[in-house]
Amino acid sequence: MAAMAVALRGLGGRFRWRTQAVAGGVRGAARGAAAGQRDYDLLVVGGGSGGLACAKEGTRWGLGGTCVNVGCIPKKLMHQAALLGGLIQDAPNYGWEVAQPVPHDWRKMAEAVQNHVKSLNWGHRVQLQDRKVKYFNIKASFVDEHTVCGVAKGGKEILLSADHIIIATGGRPRYPTHIEGALEYGITSDDIFWLKESPGKTLVVGASYVALECAGFLTGIGLDTTIMMRSIPLRGFDQQMSSMVIEHMASHGTRFLRGCAPSRVRRLPDGQLQVTWEDSTTGKEDTGTFDTVLWAIGRVPDTRSLNLEKAGVDTSPDTQKILVDSREATSVPHIYAIGDVVEGRPELTPIAIMAGRLLVQRLFGGSSDLMDYDNVPTTVFTPLEYGCVGLSEEEAVARHGQEHVEVYHAHYKPLEFTVAGRDASQCYVKMVCLREPPQLVLGLHFLGPNAGEVTQGFALGIK
Numbered sequence: 183m184a185a186m187a188v189a190l191r192g193l194g195g196r197f198r199w200r201t202q203a204v205a206g207g208v209r210g211a212a213r214g215a216a217a218g219q220r221d222y223d224l225l226v227v228g229g230g231s232g233g234l235a236c237a238k239e240g241t242r243w244g245l246g247g248t249c250v251n252v253g254c255i256p257k258k259l260m261h262q263a264a265l266l267g268g269l270i271q272d273a274p275n276y277g278w279e280v281a282q283p284v285p286h287d288w289r290k291m292a293e294a295v296q297n298h299v300k301s302l303n304w305g306h307r308v309q310l311q312d313r314k315v316k317y318f319n320i321k322a323s324f325v326d327e328h329t330v331c332g333v334a335k336g337g338k339e340i341l342l343s344a345d346h347i348i349i350a351t352g353g354r355p356r357y358p359t360h361i362e363g364a365l366e367y368g369i370t371s372d373d374i375f376w377l378k379e380s381p382g383k384t385l386v387v388g389a390s391y392v393a394l395e396c397a398g399f400l401t402g403i404g405l406d407t408t409i410m411m412r413s414i415p416l417r418g419f420d421q422q423m424s425s426m427v428i429e430h431m432a433s434h435g436t437r438f439l440r441g442c443a444p445s446r447v448r449r450l451p452d453g454q455l456q457v458t459w460e461d462s463t464t465g466k467e468d469t470g471t472f473d474t475v476l477w478a479i480g481r482v483p484d485t486r487s488l489n490l491e492k493a494g495v496d497t498s499p500d501t502q503k504i505l506v507d508s509r510e511a512t513s514v515p516h517i518y519a520i521g522d523v524v525e526g527r528p529e530l531t532p533i534a535i536m537a538g539r540l541l542v543q544r545l546f547g548g549s550s551d552l553m554d555y556d557n558v559p560t561t562v563f564t565p566l567e568y569g570c571v572g573l574s575e576e577e578a579v580a581r582h583g584q585e586h587v588e589v590y591h592a593h594y595k596p597l598e599f600t601v602a603g604r605d606a607s608q609c610y611v612k613m614v615c616l617r618e619p620p621q622l623v624l625g626l627h628f629l630g631p632n633a634g635e636v637t638q639g640f641a642l643g644i645k
Contacts, residue, residue, distance in 0.1 A: 220328060220343040220344055220345055221342055221343050221344060222316075222342065222343070222344040222345070223344065223345050223346065223546070224236070224237075224344055224345070224346045224347075224348065224542070224545070224546075225330060225342055225343075225344035225346070225347045225348070226347075226348045226350060227322045227330065227347065227348070227349050227350065227351060227488070228247070228348075228349065228350035228351040228352060228484075228521075228523075229245045229246070229247060229306075229317075230246065230247020230248060230249065230250075230350060230351075230352045230521065230534065231246070231247055231249050231250070231521070231531045231534050231535050231538075232247075232350040232352070232520045232521035232534030232535060232537060232538045233247070233348070233350035233351075233521075233538070234246070234247075234306055234309075234310075234538075235534065235535040235536075235538035235539050235542075236348050236350065236520070236538040236539075236541065236542050237310060237313070237315045238309060238310070238313050238315065245303050245306035245307055245310075245317075246299075246302055246303055246306055247352050248352055248353070248522075249531040250299060250302050250303070250306075251299055251303075251375075252371055252372045252373075252374075252375055252376070253371070253531070254531055255298070255299060255302065256295050256296075256299060256375035257371075257375070257395055257396075257399075257563065258563060259294075259295045259298065260291065260295065260375065260399045260403075261395065261398070261399045261402075261563045263286070263291050263399065263402070263403055264398065264399040264400075264401070264402020264403050264565065265402065265565075267284070267286065267402050267403055267404070268402065268565075270282075270284050271602075272598075272601075272602035272604070275601050275602045275603060276601060276602070283404075285404075286403045286404050288377075288379065288380035288381075288403070289378065289379065289380075291403070292375075292376075292377060292378060295375065296375075296376060299375075318332055318334075318340065318342070319334070319335075320332030320333055320334050320340060321333045321487070322488065323487060323488050323489040323492075324488060324489045324490060324492045324493040324495075325341065325489075325492060326492060326493060327493045327494055327514050327516070327517065328343050328344065328345070328347070328516075329341060329342070329343045330342050330343075330344075330347070345516060346516050346517075346518070346545055347493075347516065347517045347518070348517075348518045348519070348520065348538070348541065349485075349488070349495075349504060349512075349517065349518070349519040349520075349523060350519070350520050350521050350523065350534065350538065351483070351484040351485065351488065351523050352483075352484055352521055352522045352523055352534075353481040353482055353483045353484055353522040353523065353529070354372065354481060354482060354484055355370035355371055355372055355392075355477065355478070355480075355481055355482075356477070356479055356480045356481060356482050357370065357477055358387075358444075358477060358479060361444055361445060361446065361447065362445070362446045362447065362448075363446060363447030363448055363449075363455075364444075364447055364475075364477065366447075366449075367447045367448075367449055367455050367475060368387075368447060368475040368476065368477045369474065369475070369476055369477070370476065370477050370478070371392050371396060371476070371478060374396060374476060380405065381400065381405065381473060381474035381476070382405065382406075382472075382473030382474060383405065383406040383407075383471075383472050383473045383474070384397075384400050384405060384406070384407050384408070384472060384473065384474040384475075384476060385408050385410060385455075385457055385470070385472040385474070385475045385476070386400075386407065386408070386409045386410070386476045386478055387409075387410045387444055387475065387476065387477050387478065387479060388409075388410075388411070388477065388478035388479040388480070389409070389411040389412070389413065389414065389415040389416065389417070390416070390417075390478050390479070390480060391416060391419075391562045391564075392478040393409060393411075393476075393478035393479075394409070394415065394416065394427065394428075394431065394562065394564050395562065395563050395564060396476060396478060397409045397431070397436050398431060398436065398563070398564045398565040399565075401431070401434065401435045401436045401565070402565055406437075407435075407436050407437070408436070408437040408438070408439060408470075408472075409431075409436060409437070409438050409439070410439040410442050410443075410444060410459060411438065411439065411440050411441070411442070412441065412442065412443045412462070413441075415427070415428050416562065416568075418574075419562070419568075419570065419574060420570065420574035420575055420576065420625070420627050421574070421575075421576060422575065422612075423568055423570070423574075423610070423612075423627045423629055424568075426608045426610060426629055427562065427564050427566065427568050427608075427629065429608055430564070430565065430566045430608040430629075431564060431565060431566075433605065434565060439459070439461075440463075441461060441462045441463045442459045442460065442461050442462065442468075443459060443460055443462065444457055444458065444459045445458050445459060445460055445467075446458040447475055450471065454471045454472065454473060455471065455472050455473070455474070455475055456469055456470075456471050457469065457470055457471075457472060457475060481522070481529070482502065483501065483502050483503045483504070483522065483523045484523065485497060485502050485503070485504065485523060486502065490504070493514055493517060494513060494514050495512045495513055495514055495517055495519075496512065496513040497525075498525045501525060503523060503524055503525035503526075504519040504523055504524050504525060505524075505525050506518070506519050506524050506525070508552055509541075509544065509552065510524070510537060510541050510553070518541055520534055520537040520538050520541060521533070521534030521537065521538075522534065527555065528555065528558050528560070530558065530560055533553075533555070533558060536553060537553045540552065540553050541553075557571055557572050557641065557644055557645050558571070558641075559571035559637045559638055559640075559641035560637075561633050561634035561637055563634070566608055566609070566629060566630060566631070567629070567630065567631065567632065567633035567634060568627070568628070568629050568633055569627075569628045569629075569633035569634055569636060569637030569638075570625065570626065570627045570628070570637065571625065571626050571637055571640060571641040571644055572614070572623065572624050572625030572626060572644055573614060573624045573625040574614070574625060574627075575587070575589060575612075575614050575625070577625070578614045578624045578625060582616065582624075585617070586616060586617050586618065587614060587615070587616065587617060587624075588614075588615045588616070588617040588621065589612055589613070589614055589615070590612065590613045590615065591610065591611065591612035591613070592610070592611055592612075593606070593607070593609060593610050594606070594609050594610070594611065594630070595609060596609060596630060596631055598631070608629060609629060609630040609631075610628075610629045610630070611626075611627065611628045611629070611630070612626075612627050613625070613626050613627075614626070614627070623643075623644055626640045626641075626644060628640070
């Protein structure tokens, strides 16, 4: 169910209302929209971070989209749960008498995380009301370039027209539908955070940051966890840093099946899942049994049901993502797109939020400021966190040539690792620079505790 927020804003930042949203036949709404009698100044399709930012400034789940419901927020909280498990192991070295091992209660954690998410859903709804934004919980599709048809849960249709339309529908996890049993027996990141019972012994298929983050916190709370990777980990990130992330995870209990691809998933009489895979190195087939199979093999844009062709909005033939210019405008000048649904944009929540705010300020606030997509910092919340900003070493060499790139690097030991006797062999930082003076910093990469907080400080300097 795609959430839809509708905002109307007059000059000077004040809201003004025209007619109420029209419900009825498509013909009447289309005729009214074509004649210029539209319901709203701005229509936002999508209730995630980017869409909410647009609606306030100017699904199955509640409001907030992937980040709030099945992404950043629950992921970071479960990552924190795993980090606390590590701190409990450190505690005796600091004088705390803690009986080991300390069991973890998935149900308690899940309930607390889900309650927090629900509170955020409610908060978003209240904020929309406070800002006089009309919210429709409907599945939307285009009728023409100014009109959207929405279908409510009961099947009732409503037609909405607007001068400006912003598409912010985001993406969803990809299922490998060519694999027997994948859809019937597997889950994705859309499901893992809302499980009421522990997933138990888990196979995570994929090498994306979603795969590594989920496997990391599952291992951290004491679950038997295996990652199956067909190719390289963290594609698009610095590969030296990616390798060190994997080394740390492997040394702390996560199992890895490298160069393997699943071919079949079956449910056994005892309820366990039998997974068959092929090892590309040996060419042999192997099997294993798991309680849960989690697919983390990438994401697809949520565009297929929007009927974009009826509005004349162009998409990439390869990815189905929407093509936009530097102003976030699509091939139709008054229809815009922001966030993960857009071709070539970083799939990061703060990016969608800032792009949405700047867009609405340009549309209704007289601003001309464009979103800057260069040097955006990001963090992968693996057990040992990896933060980066700017170019990877591979990108720097490809862009400037090996002879023009200088890399400064260092291993370090965090003070909190010393008394606890923790292994710091993967705690590492490197700076990728141009060799010629003044040695402009092209990228910074940090692997260690609190990488997100560290990286955003350096990002300000690099920016």
